Amino acid sequence: MGSKDEGAASSGGGGFFSSFAAGMRSWGTAVHKSVNGLLGYEGLEVINPDGGTEDAEAEALKGRWKQEDRDSYWKMMHKYIGSDVTSLVTLPVIIFEPMTMLQKMAELMEYCELLDKADECEDPYMRMVYASTWAVSVYFAYQRTWKPFNPILGETYEMVNHQGITFIAEQVSHHPPMGAAHCENAHFTYDITSKLKTKFLGNSVEVYPVGRTRVTLKKSGVMLELVPPLTKVNNLIFGRTWVDSPGEMVMTNLTTGDKVVLYFQPCGWFGAGRYEVDGYVYSAAEEPKIMITGKWNKSMSCQPCDQEGDPLPGTELKEIWRVAPTPPNDKYQYTHFAHKINSFDTAPKKLLASDSRLRPDRYALEKGDMSKSGSEKSRLEEQQRAEKRTREAKGEQFTPRWFNMTDDISPTPWGDLEVYEYNGKYTEHRAVIDSSSVADDTDVTSIEFNPWQYGSSSSQ
Numbered sequence: 001m002g003s004k005d006e007g008a009a010s011s012g013g014g015g016f017f018s019s020f021a022a023g024m025r026s027w028g029t030a031v032h033k034s035v036n037g038l039l040g041y042e043g044l045e046v047i048n049p050d051g052g053t054e055d056a057e058a059e060a061l062k063g064r065w066k067q068e069d070r071d072s073y074w075k076m077m078h079k080y081i082g083s084d085v086t087s088l089v090t091l092p093v094i095i096f097e098p099m100t101m102l103q104k105m106a107e108l109m110e111y112c113e114l115l116d117k118a119d120e121c122e123d124p125y126m127r128m129v130y131a132s133t134w135a136v137s138v139y140f141a142y143q144r145t146w147k148p149f150n151p152i153l154g155e156t157y158e159m160v161n162h163q164g165i166t167f168i169a170e171q172v173s174h175h176p177p178m179g180a181a182h183c184e185n186a187h188f189t190y191d192i193t194s195k196l197k198t199k200f201l202g203n204s205v206e207v208y209p210v211g212r213t214r215v216t217l218k219k220s221g222v223m224l225e226l227v228p229p230l231t232k233v234n235n236l237i238f239g240r241t242w243v244d245s246p247g248e249m250v251m252t253n254l255t256t257g258d259k260v261v262l263y264f265q266p267c268g269w270f271g272a273g274r275y276e277v278d279g280y281v282y283s284a285a286e287e288p289k290i291m292i293t294g295k296w297n298k299s300m301s302c303q304p305c306d307q308e309g310d311p312l313p314g315t316e317l318k319e320i321w322r323v324a325p326t327p328p329n330d331k332y333q334y335t336h337f338a339h340k341i342n343s344f345d346t347a348p349k350k351l352l353a354s355d356s357r358l359r360p361d362r363y364a365l366e367k368g369d370m371s372k373s374g375s376e377k378s379r380l381e382e383q384q385r386a387e388k389r390t391r392e393a394k395g396e397q398f399t400p401r402w403f404n405m406t407d408d409i410s411p412t413p414w415g416d417l418e419v420y421e422y423n424g425k426y427t428e429h430r431a432v433i434d435s436s437s438v439a440d441d442t443d444v445t446s447i448e449f450n451p452w453q454y455g456s457s458s459s460q
Contacts, residue, residue: 400451
């Protein structure tokens, strides 16, 4: 087990073993020493998760980049060290995966049966175990080292045919990049406003999940709010790219005051601590009730505990979740669910023309045509700039179709967030289509990608 105090420390009470947790945090930081001047590149940091820092030079020569590409890209990027590069630079498709950020948002639904169990659970603390484990489950998918495409303003992603859910996401802002999503089935509703914020560190980038995630369980009516840890992508240019998400994940029951605090251990020398997650379910009175432990790349378990956080006598660890088998030797390290997300089998009838699946750059990359993917990506980005000029000339603002901007400003550990809320129109739109008796024989792959609100081809 890891530290026992994270929840209490986070909730302002000082915690049970706060000095131990602080020691763990400083230990995790200490092992990630910079390797400056490596191979003549000032400010370069190379971290081998399977070793120490002494083998950084050998590690730097590995990875997916050719030497000449690596050198030229470093020359272009090193001037941005310390900057938010979310929309600052145009990136080559060699580092992309054939999926957009909107689709990546939907990956959180792979193990949504855990939310179904949370809704059906009568024990309020076990309810929090299931819900927080659902939040952990996506990190196995998030360890992929490829970058998803940034959505075009007005782009959408729809998904059905999975655990009875209906999922809709929309890109609601371009600068800053923001997406909103709503998902629902018989057991829960899920709503998120997500704004990416990054800090480029040279050979790595920190990704801050500036967002508000809320889940409402329908049977009990409780509302849960999630604050995830940041993610660091290491060895972007030099070395083998890998992902870590050190820090605290907090899930709060806004209805009762109960809370889960999980500590994601940072990766230490020779991989020590990597993937490990430990924490507790706390009552509203800040008493530990259930300890949760496991690895986000394998499984999570729980066990009732006493007020000191120690396992109750006569109880055993109970496995709550385990990673599903994955396709062997997959080029992009996709799960079966990730492939399902890209498939038209999960698309509803009369798919919106703004759907991510239809993007020509994404589709070309999926088919292995990197040259076409790059040219289509450039074309879409120029079309987006042209539409912005049209909108500004008309003196008009972009208006999302499925979400409304609210007056709420939500504080997050990484800055304030303008909150968008689902407006219900997609539910109405889908109900009309699903109730129609007219057969839809359209070949969805023939639909032209069209997220634009202006332009002669705008026909959504």
